[in-house]
Amino acid sequence: MSTSSLSPLIDENVQTLAQLAQLLGRVSAHDYQRPLGAKGTQSLGKHIRHILEHYQTLLDACATAPTQAVLDYEERLREAALETRPGYAGERVEALQAELEALADRPHDAALTLSYPVEVDGADDSVALPTSLGRELAFLTSHSIHHMALLGLLCEQLGIALPEHFGVHPSTLRYWELQHSGS
Known part of the structure; x- marks a missing residue:
C-alpha cells in the first residue's frame, strides 16, 4: 500500500x-x-551543521518558489555557529521541525529541480535533475541517518551516551519490529 501524503x-x-x-x-x-579523527578534520558540530543545512536548503527552496523550486545542496551557507554552538543548533532543529510540519499540505509529488554540480571539460557546470518534494524528504532522512551513524562513532570516542537507536534508519526499525512481532 502506498500513500500520496x-x-x-x-x-x-x-x-x-x-x-x-x-x-x-x-x-x-x-x-x-x-x-x-586521524587528521583532526571531523567534529560533531561539522556533521550536525551539514545535516541541518541540507534541511534548510530544501525548506528555503520550497519557501522561495512553492512550485517548481530549484535547490542545490552544495550552495549551503556553512554557518559556523551551527558547528560551534550546540544550543544554537538545537534551536535550529526545533525551527526546522516546525517548517517541515508546515509542508504537510503539499503533495508528495510537488515538482522540484535539483541542481547538481558536475565538471565538464575541466569547467564547473551543473545538471538540472527533476525530483519531487517527497523524494527529497526521503533523501534527507537517509542522508541524516548516514551522518548520524558517523556521529555515533565519534560520540563513542568521546564517551557520550546516545539513545538506543540513534543513527538507525526508520525502515530498519520497522523491519526489526516485524522480526520481533513475528517470532
Whole structure:
C-alpha cells in the first residue's frame, strides 16, 4: 500500500531531527567542536551543521518558489555557529521541525529541480535533475541517518551516551519490529 501524503516522510524527518536534538542536549560545547579523527578534520558540530543545512536548503527552496523550486545542496551557507554552538543548533532543529510540519499540505509529488554540480571539460557546470518534494524528504532522512551513524562513532570516542537507536534508519526499525512481532 502506498500513500500520496507527505505525513509519513515528514514524520521520519521530524523524528530524525528529534534524535539530533537529544544529542545536542547531552554534549558540551567543548566536545561539540573538538577536532576528531586521524587528521583532526571531523567534529560533531561539522556533521550536525551539514545535516541541518541540507534541511534548510530544501525548506528555503520550497519557501522561495512553492512550485517548481530549484535547490542545490552544495550552495549551503556553512554557518559556523551551527558547528560551534550546540544550543544554537538545537534551536535550529526545533525551527526546522516546525517548517517541515508546515509542508504537510503539499503533495508528495510537488515538482522540484535539483541542481547538481558536475565538471565538464575541466569547467564547473551543473545538471538540472527533476525530483519531487517527497523524494527529497526521503533523501534527507537517509542522508541524516548516514551522518548520524558517523556521529555515533565519534560520540563513542568521546564517551557520550546516545539513545538506543540513534543513527538507525526508520525502515530498519520497522523491519526489526516485524522480526520481533513475528517470532
